[in-house]
Amino acid sequence: MKSLLIICDGMGDRLTDGRTPLEAAKTPNMDLLAERGITGIMDTVRTGIRPGSDTAHLSIFGYNPFELYTGRGPFEAAGAGIELEKGDIACRCNFASMENGRITDRRAGREEEGLDQLAKEVEGITIKGVKLIFKRGQGHRAVLVIRGKNLSPHITSTDPEKIGVPPSKSMPIDGRKESRNTAEILNEFTKRAESILSDHIANKERIRNRKLPANVILCRGTGVNPYLKPFEERYGIKGACISATTLITGVCRSVGMDAIEVKGANGHTDSNIGAKAKAAITALKKYDFVFLHIKGTDEASHDGNFNAKREFIERIDSEVIAPILNEVKDTTVVLTADHSTPINIRQHSADPVPIAILGDVRTDPVKRFTERHCAKGDIGRICGINLMDRIMDLSNRAKLFGA
Numbered sequence: 597m598k599s600l601l602i603i604c605d606g607m608g609d610r611l612t613d614g615r616t617p618l619e620a621a622k623t624p625n626m627d628l629l630a631e632r633g634i635t636g637i638m639d640t641v642r643t644g645i646r647p648g649s650d651t652a653h654l655s656i657f658g659y660n661p662f663e664l665y666t667g668r669g670p671f672e673a674a675g676a677g678i679e680l681e682k683g684d685i686a687c688r689c690n691f692a693s694m695e696n697g698r699i700t701d702r703r704a705g706r707e708e709e710g711l712d713q714l715a716k717e718v719e720g721i722t723i724k725g726v727k728l729i730f731k732r733g734q735g736h737r738a739v740l741v742i743r744g745k746n747l748s749p750h751i752t753s754t755d756p757e758k759i760g761v762p763p764s765k766s767m768p769i770d771g772r773k774e775s776r777n778t779a780e781i782l783n784e785f786t787k788r789a790e791s792i793l794s795d796h797i798a799n800k801e802r803i804r805n806r807k808l809p810a811n812v813i814l815c816r817g818t819g820v821n822p823y824l825k826p827f828e829e830r831y832g833i834k835g836a837c838i839s840a841t842t843l844i845t846g847v848c849r850s851v852g853m854d855a856i857e858v859k860g861a862n863g864h865t866d867s868n869i870g871a872k873a874k875a876a877i878t879a880l881k882k883y884d885f886v887f888l889h890i891k892g893t894d895e896a897s898h899d900g901n902f903n904a905k906r907e908f909i910e911r912i913d914s915e916v917i918a919p920i921l922n923e924v925k926d927t928t929v930v931l932t933a934d935h936s937t938p939i940n941i942r943q944h945s946a947d948p949v950p951i952a953i954l955g956d957v958r959t960d961p962v963k964r965f966t967e968r969h970c971a972k973g974d975i976g977r978i979c980g981i982n983l984m985d986r987i988m989d990l991s992n993r994a995k996l997f998g999a
């Protein structure tokens with residue numbers, strides 16, 4: 597049997613006026629999945645731990661984030677299409693604006709004019725014999741990869757995460773000389789980038805057009821590329837992902853999944869999720885394991901917008917779950933979330949997420965897909981790191997332990 601894992605980012609919630617967005621939404625198809633399947637709740641990383649999207653996905657794919665996670669940077673870089681080598685240090689960056697040595701806007705006014713040109717200018721700088729790879733991402737974002745010897749991810753950011761101050765000086769977090777060396781390289785990069793960008797014609801043009809200059813690059817989320825044993829080697833299955841979120845695509849690429857791009861998919865609530873579902877159904881013909889990531893639920897949650905979240909859940913129900921129930925056969929289908937993002941706190945929480953699995957399962961009496969209904973299901977309460985084993989078992993691909 598093949599398997600299809602659907603993760604709706606931040607879909608779990610707490611109560612607003614006595615109910616969660618999932619409870620308030622009309623979701624006949626998710627409910628049918630729960631009724632025909634087996635249900636439960638899941639702590640994606642560990643009970644009581646508030647998961648980031650990256651650590652949650654690592655855990656759900658069966659990779660222990662407590663051992664392997666060093667920072668968001670490497671996954672952003674992989675998501676942006678940089679082939680990482682073992683030991684690469686990567687961080688996520690912003691083009692920002694500075695005046696008289698102080699940051700005036702951390703996102704350079706979110707204006708993209710000239711950024712491609714500016715990014716090219718700071719590409720491929722070499723400092724102390726170490727190569728720096730810089731690549732522009734979406735909007736004002738970019739990634740920086742430091743490749744060479746004597747490097748360490750244990751350094752502080754240059755992004756002060758506030759305005760009115762100069763860029764922070766990167767400092768070593770531990771006493772190792774590799775950390776000191778890496779911090780020095782990052783500080784030198786910041787200085788050189790600033791001098792290249794400030795006088796650049798593209799910035800003069802931005803200023804002429806009454807836009808803020810993109811004259812400084814701020815870095816954070818530094819991490820080392822962990823070598824993750826590829827999915828295919830670990831589970832003996834070929835995997836593909838469909839995600840419009842760079843970070844999540846990066847996690848998937850890091851575990852060796854192929855990334856499938858879908859037109860009109862953008863990670864927002866107006867994303868073309870119907871096309872993503874279609875792509876997932878098609879991908880199941882070629883791959884043993886398909887992962888479908890939908891981001892809009894998390895976005896509505898961070899905005900604190902209950903109705904937007906409820907409406908988007910209803911869209912997932914009709915545009916994603918309905919066609920999957922109709923068209924996907926002989927496949928273990930899993931519907932869940934990577935964490936809860938409660939509307940009332942607008943950030944990730946450790947509340948367990950609902951999960952339903954359809955396939956060769958013993959059904960339970962649960963007939964609705966919500967946090968509180970699924971809590972009564974037969975899966976009980978599981979940890980994300982055990983999910984792939986469940987999927988492999990239910991797909992009859994698990995190896996026997998013992999004789």
Ligand SMILES: [Zn+2]
Nearest residue numbers: 605606649934
């Ligand atoms: Zn998430």
